[in-house]
Amino acid sequence: MTENEKKRVGIFSLTCDEGCGIFLTEIFNRKLVEWLEKIELVYFLAIKDHVEIENLDVALVEGVVTSERDKALIEKIRANTKILIAMGTCAITALPSGQRNNFNINQLKEIEGHLEKYKFLPKALSVKEAVKVDDEIMGCPIDREKFINTFEKYI
Amino acid sequence: MHSCNLDVEICKLSKIEGHADLDIKIRDGKLKEVDLKVMENVRFFNQAVVGMQYSAVPQLVSRICGTCSIAHLTACIEAVEKTLDIVPSRQTVTLRKLTTYSMMIRDHALHLYFFVMPDILGIDSLLDVPEDKHDLIHDALAVKEAGNNLSELVAGRAVHAPYEQVGGFSHEIDEEKIPAAVEGLKKIRPTVLKLIDEFSKCDWEFRRKTNFVALTTDDFSFLEGKIKSTSGMEIEEKDYWDHLHKVVLPYSQATSFDFEGHEYMVGSLARMNLNRESLHANTKRDAEKYLAKFPSDNVYDNNLAQAIEILHAIDHTIEILENTRFQKEEAAKPGRLTGSNAGAIEAPRGTLYYALEIEEGKVKSMKLVIPTAQNLVNMKKNVEQIVSGFCALDSTKEELEKNIVREVSKLIRAYDPCMSCASHFLRVRWK
Numbered sequence: 001m002t003e004n005e006k007k008r009v010g011i012f013s014l015t016c017d018e019g020c021g022i023f024l025t026e027i028f029n030r031k032l033v034e035w036l037e038k039i040e041l042v043y044f045l046a047i048k049d050h051v052e053i054e055n056l057d058v059a060l061v062e063g064v065v066t067s068e069r070d071k072a073l074i075e076k077i078r079a080n081t082k083i084l085i086a087m088g089t090c091a092i093t094a095l096p097s098g099q100r101n102n103f104n105i106n107q108l109k110e111i112e113g114h115l116e117k118y119k120f121l122p123k124a125l126s127v128k129e130a131v132k133v134d135d136e137i138m139g140c141p142i143d144r145e146k147f148i149n150t151f152e153k154y155i
Numbered sequence: 156m157h158s159c160n161l162d163v164e165i166c167k168l169s170k171i172e173g174h175a176d177l178d179i180k181i182r183d184g185k186l187k188e189v190d191l192k193v194m195e196n197v198r199f200f201n202q203a204v205v206g207m208q209y210s211a212v213p214q215l216v217s218r219i220c221g222t223c224s225i226a227h228l229t230a231c232i233e234a235v236e237k238t239l240d241i242v243p244s245r246q247t248v249t250l251r252k253l254t255t256y257s258m259m260i261r262d263h264a265l266h267l268y269f270f271v272m273p274d275i276l277g278i279d280s281l282l283d284v285p286e287d288k289h290d291l292i293h294d295a296l297a298v299k300e301a302g303n304n305l306s307e308l309v310a311g312r313a314v315h316a317p318y319e320q321v322g323g324f325s326h327e328i329d330e331e332k333i334p335a336a337v338e339g340l341k342k343i344r345p346t347v348l349k350l351i352d353e354f355s356k357c358d359w360e361f362r363r364k365t366n367f368v369a370l371t372t373d374d375f376s377f378l379e380g381k382i383k384s385t386s387g388m389e390i391e392e393k394d395y396w397d398h399l400h401k402v403v404l405p406y407s408q409a410t411s412f413d414f415e416g417h418e419y420m421v422g423s424l425a426r427m428n429l430n431r432e433s434l435h436a437n438t439k440r441d442a443e444k445y446l447a448k449f450p451s452d453n454v455y456d457n458n459l460a461q462a463i464e465i466l467h468a469i470d471h472t473i474e475i476l477e478n479t480r481f482q483k484e485e486a487a488k489p490g491r492l493t494g495s496n497a498g499a500i501e502a503p504r505g506t507l508y509y510a511l512e513i514e515e516g517k518v519k520s521m522k523l524v525i526p527t528a529q530n531l532v533n534m535k536k537n538v539e540q541i542v543s544g545f546c547a548l549d550s551t552k553e554e555l556e557k558n559i560v561r562e563v564s565k566l567i568r569a570y571d572p573c574m575s576c577a578s579h580f581l582r583v584r585w586k
């Protein structure tokens with residue numbers, strides 16, 4: 001496969017612990033060399049600096065959309081990728097990283113100043129609630145086999 | 156010497172609970188200010204745990220950090236157990252050491268091979284290494300995989316390990332899988348020795364007098380001991396908080412700390428400076444000439460220290476796995492359900508402290524001190540020294556910018572600021 005035919009893949013972290021991305025680097029241990037025959041990693045801040053959000057074939061996204069900044073980023077990703085895959089329960093259900101959605105009044109009172117100061121959205125959204133997603137991989141973190149099966153459909 | 160004005164903004168510097176930016180202002184050729192701004196969106200764990208049943212809290216706080224989730228899990232479990240008089244069995248303690256070692260192997264390997272090595276080779280990403288150095292990618296993946304396999308064997312998974320719980324482990328080790336795990340570790344041992352040698356040859360240097368702080372353990376197992384500092388302090392784990400003062404970082408979604416009124420550094424270098432005598436005998440034997448570099452105040456020796464810690468983790472794990480019979484055990488039970496206490500462990504990036512107040516089995520409050528947060532003040536002062544040094548040189552404005560960005564990024568990366576985004580700050584935006 002020539003460089004031009006390789007699928008352009010980006011891996012993105014919104015608000016979260018990056019646990020799915022880290023676990024993905026463990027899945028890479030056995031699969032990366034084989035996948036690099038078919039893909040070009042154009043965005044993955046964990047391992048590269050020169051990154052682009054442009055003309056992507058597959059975007060893998062972890063985390064929740066908690067602030068206006070997150071929202072702008074996920075919209076940009078959506079507009080620039082053919083396939084968007086939500087990775088992990090945060091991206092699919094907004095939990096656990098969007099746990100503030102379940103806070104009681106006392107807990108909310110404690111954090112409201114912070115929410116305002118840093119332009120948080122009224123509620124943390126899952127990636128699914130924020131934009132259209134084409135596929136999803138459950139787990140906290142993502143399940144290895146499910147990831148491999150889903151990802152390989154698109155590359 | 157310049158008389159220029161220059162603003163340098165380095166975006167997405169590092170992760171505390173995420174991203175940080177660094178802004179540097181130069182006025183009339185002199186450093187005016189360095190702002191370390193932690194920009195990550197807080198996820199409010201301190202609030203979320205209030206009212207939760209104690210046994211569920213460790214698995215929740217594991218979600219603070221993907222890469223060192225095992226450290227959060229283990230430190231929180233320790234704090235719960237100390238608070239509720241739960242005494243873990245000897246086997247549980249051994250399994251926790253193995254779990255911690257598995258994290259150190261894969262986490263340090265990710266940092267050294269994927270974050271630092273590209274700087275040494277002058278490339279963007281390890282994936283860009285020239286053909287003749289492709290072995291490096293294989294080495295990196297093999298070392299990480301051995302750590303990952305060990306996590307799976309002992310704790311169920313490398314990220315958010317499901318078996319490690321308050322009072323004990325929910326699953327036994329599958330003894331049939333032990334020989335393969337040992338073999339895997341023996342196989343990567345020469346690779347790790349090569350990595351140590353590589354980092355010992357790195358001539359990067361940055362020194363500034365500072366204080367090093369670490370939890371020191373008898374067998375260098377990161378879990379139980381006394382907190383010591385190179386300034387000569389020796390304190391109990393539970394008293395750590397009393398020696399820290401919060402330092403507010405303007406514009407940031409985080410706070411830092413000083414220790415006894417001064418900035419300090421935690422992490423591998425601190426551990427190597429304070430506790431190297433306790434390394435495994437095989438590690439001391441094979442890394443003798445590299446260990447002669449310590450104590451060291453060269454921040455870049457943090458990389459070498461991490462590489463040596465991988466070797467120690469391998470050596471001690473092999474010894475444990477080859478000499479221990481594991482058996483099924485019940486979880487240890489609480490002696491009471493109300494109290495307050497604290498626990499500290501060494502996470503990959505330094506001392507991690509959890510303090511809890513529990514009432515009738517429910518958490519009333521939680522305080523935690525994260526390694527990277529402790530290093531922020533020290534990091535900022537180092538950056539100031541680097542920038543001032545460059546300002547004093549005779550160079551063009553472009554050279555000045557280039558030098559600052561290169562050296563500052565490299566230096567901060569040597570601290571291994573929490574998370575995969577340690578390389579985020581390579582992305583630079585100029586004002």
Ligand code: SF4
Pocket residue numbers: 016017018019020021062063087088089090091095096097139140141142218221
């Ligand atoms: S789903 Fe779990 S592992 Fe994945 S990003 Fe969210 S908290 Fe982390």
